[in-house]
Amino acid sequence: MALNLERQLTFAANTGTLIPLPKVLTIPHLDLNLGTLAAFTWGGLYVLLEPVAGTILALICLGGAAVTNTALSENPTLTNRIAIGVHVVCWLLQFLGHGAFEGRAPALLDNLAQAIFLAPLFVWLELLFKFGYRRELQDRVRKAVQVEIAKFRQKKSGAAKNGKAQ
Secondary structure, three states, X not given: OXXXXXXXXXXXXXXXXXOOOOHHHOOOOOOOOHHHHHHHHHHHHHHHHOHHHXXXXXXXXXXXXXXXXXXXXXXXXXXXXXHHHHHXXXXXXXXXXXXXXXXXXXXXXXXXXXXXXXHHHHHHHHHHHHOOOOHHHHHHHHXXXXXXXXXXXXXXXXXXXXXXXX
């Protein structure tokens, strides 16, 4: 879900050009609509947080915005139908996946900003870690996650002992 930004940005691309620019400053298929501005915002954040992986993800975001803008200009009805369907299915799968595999709610319910801005970078880094990217970062994150999981389990078992349902 998180890596398919072209579909996620389709809704935002419907805004039309918000900031008209002279033709020489316009990048093809990247009119400054809400989707393109979101891609620049997310991409910039990712570059600041993790320069190498963030730059690649920023380019993926901008590419997704360009593809979505193109699809929207060619067939807006079909693009919107696909976007709505993918959006609904992905949200359902996210809640189902978190419930089935993690046994807890998605981060969206804990921290909305983190879920919206950082979740795509998290998924991207998880993929890069599989290929050996920044092993030291992966090890530090894995250790911190184990600490958080232990806290969560301790809190959950403590609540169960007190008769409180979670």
